[in-house]
Amino acid sequence: MSGILYGIGLGPGDPELMTLKAHRLISNARVIAYPAPDTGPSFARSIASDFIPAGIQEIPIIVPMRVDRFPAQRIYDKASSEISTVLKSGEDVVVLCEGDPFFYGSFMYLFERLSGQFPCEIVPGVTSLTACAAQLQRPLTSRTDILTVIPGPLPNDEIRTRIDNAQAVAIMKVGRHLARLKALLSDLDLLDKAGYVERASLPEQKVSRLADLDTDTAPYFSTILIYKGDEAWTLPPSFSS
Amino acid sequence: MSGILYGIGLGPGDPELMTLKAHRLISNARVIAYPAPDTGPSFARSIASDFIPAGIQEIPIIVPMRVDRFPAQRIYDKASSEISTVLKSGEDVVVLCEGDPFFYGSFMYLFERLSGQFPCEIVPGVTSLTACAAQLQRPLTSRTDILTVIPGPLPNDEIRTRIDNAQAVAIMKVGRHLARLKALLSDLDLLDKAGYVERASLPEQKVSRLADLDTDTAPYFSTILIYKGDEAWTLPPSFSS
Numbered sequence: 001m002s003g004i005l006y007g008i009g010l011g012p013g014d015p016e017l018m019t020l021k022a023h024r025l026i027s028n029a030r031v032i033a034y035p036a037p038d039t040g041p042s043f044a045r046s047i048a049s050d051f052i053p054a055g056i057q058e059i060p061i062i063v064p065m066r067v068d069r070f071p072a073q074r075i076y077d078k079a080s081s082e083i084s085t086v087l088k089s090g091e092d093v094v095v096l097c098e099g100d101p102f103f104y105g106s107f108m109y110l111f112e113r114l115s116g117q118f119p120c121e122i123v124p125g126v127t128s129l130t131a132c133a134a135q136l137q138r139p140l141t142s143r144t145d146i147l148t149v150i151p152g153p154l155p156n157d158e159i160r161t162r163i164d165n166a167q168a169v170a171i172m173k174v175g176r177h178l179a180r181l182k183a184l185l186s187d188l189d190l191l192d193k194a195g196y197v198e199r200a201s202l203p204e205q206k207v208s209r210l211a212d213l214d215t216d217t218a219p220y221f222s223t224i225l226i227y228k229g230d231e232a233w234t235l236p237p238s239f240s241s
Numbered sequence: 242m243s244g245i246l247y248g249i250g251l252g253p254g255d256p257e258l259m260t261l262k263a264h265r266l267i268s269n270a271r272v273i274a275y276p277a278p279d280t281g282p283s284f285a286r287s288i289a290s291d292f293i294p295a296g297i298q299e300i301p302i303i304v305p306m307r308v309d310r311f312p313a314q315r316i317y318d319k320a321s322s323e324i325s326t327v328l329k330s331g332e333d334v335v336v337l338c339e340g341d342p343f344f345y346g347s348f349m350y351l352f353e354r355l356s357g358q359f360p361c362e363i364v365p366g367v368t369s370l371t372a373c374a375a376q377l378q379r380p381l382t383s384r385t386d387i388l389t390v391i392p393g394p395l396p397n398d399e400i401r402t403r404i405d406n407a408q409a410v411a412i413m414k415v416g417r418h419l420a421r422l423k424a425l426l427s428d429l430d431l432l433d434k435a436g437y438v439e440r441a442s443l444p445e446q447k448v449s450r451l452a453d454l455d456t457d458t459a460p461y462f463s464t465i466l467i468y469k470g471d472e473a474w475t476l477p478p479s480f481s482s
Contacts, residue, residue: 014262016265017365019258019367021255024257100367100374102382102383103370104384108383122375122376124375126260127368129344130250130341133344133365134363134364135363137356139346139352140343141343143392145392147389147390148388148389150387151385151386151387162387165406
């Protein structure tokens with residue numbers, strides 16, 4: 001009997017936004033794996049750190065932060081091979097995933113390599129989408145709204161079309177694209193309807209109207225939410241935190 | 242000092258998919274409120290029921306299931322007034338919400354009435370979107386995919402355009418629109434790429450390739466997920482559970 005591969009969503013960052021199931025599986029884990037940068041701590045591991053039993057086997061998956069080299073196939077080949085050895089021995093492996101494993105997550109690189117050979121269970125997590133809406137204190141989407149989720153690195157032309165076709169829009173992974181996206185939304189006369197959240201639910205979180213943002217740089221984990229459908233949800237000028 | 246209005250996401254149905262924070266707030270609640278049908282039990286309350294302290298004040302918000310009468314403004318006026326009285330007395334009110342409060346949730350009807358007068362905190366929850374992807378064992382969206390979320394009651398023409406413009410599509414609240422949507426996706430030659438999930442994460446959950454579904458009726462909480470971007474994620478013919 002082989003072990004089970006668990007892909008565990010940890011939520012947006014606040015450890016309390018982890019599910020009870022994630023908490024149980026992590027608290028009882030004997031082997032965990034998680035993405036980690038080449039320098040500094042793993043964000044995923046830091047979310048779960050209070051619940052990781054002492055002395056268990058840990059498999060960090062070191063992924064260089066240079067976005068243009070991502071995904072690094074060989075890194076996931078090596079990690080899959082290491083995880084595979086553990087699963088074959090009958091032990092479960094709990095993979096810690098920021099947000100949700102299947103929502104723009106790197107877990108899919110392990111999943112596509114291992115799911116054909118081993119039983120897998122995915123534990124969904126709170127995504128940054130709804131965590132950001134919660135912090136902006138504004139509904140993300142309702143009734144018969146169409147919601148479109150757009151990765152920030154896409155070119156302006158593509159983003160513009162999708163915004164035209166949706167009532168609610170989330171632009172993820174804003175990062176170094178902030179200045180370009182802000183100019184685009186200004187062009188589209190949507191600045192007043194755009195909220196900005198970085199590092200949602202973490203102590204260093206920043207929440208602002210996009211129009212009031214006084215910087216042109218943003219971390220990778222930053223999101224713009226736009227709601228076009230209802231004037232009542234326009235963010236007030238006084239909004240900030 | 243008035244009390245705080247909490248909008249608490251409970252996740253898709255499995256009580257273990259509630260966050261630690263939702264669990265803490267519910268376990269310590271003295272007043273809760275929740276949507277309920279005019280006959281039968283409240284789904285939201287049933288998710289949380291193991292954690293609700295005995296003997297606390299409960300405010301059921303009875304909403305008729307007839308979709309064409311929804312939203313029923315007077316029902317939310319009355320509930321808001323009742324909740325408002327509690328908040329003014331200094332007591333917090335914990336509103337139980339299926340999924341996430343700000344993701345197609347009825348909580349917004351209370352929020353728009355009360356958030357100007359009382360402090361509010363939203364606790365995001367796991368949405369059915371990622372819960373369904375977890376059950377289908379297929380990534381919802383990745384890399385630079387655009388994800389579009391479409392309410393099933395929208396007309397075919399509108400749905401068709403949005404599907405054309407996205408790599409990943411979720412059609413929510415399929416319910417009585419199942420046969421029409423299945424025919425539409427067959428027209429678009431996307432049946433093989435469409436997965437179907439109803440009552441995700443509950444014991445009575447149903448997971449299937451849409452093509453294999455042997456019924457034309459679905460409950461309100463049913464979702465179709467389509468992934469167009471990658472052949473490797475086509476659901477295998479053998480898939481079912």
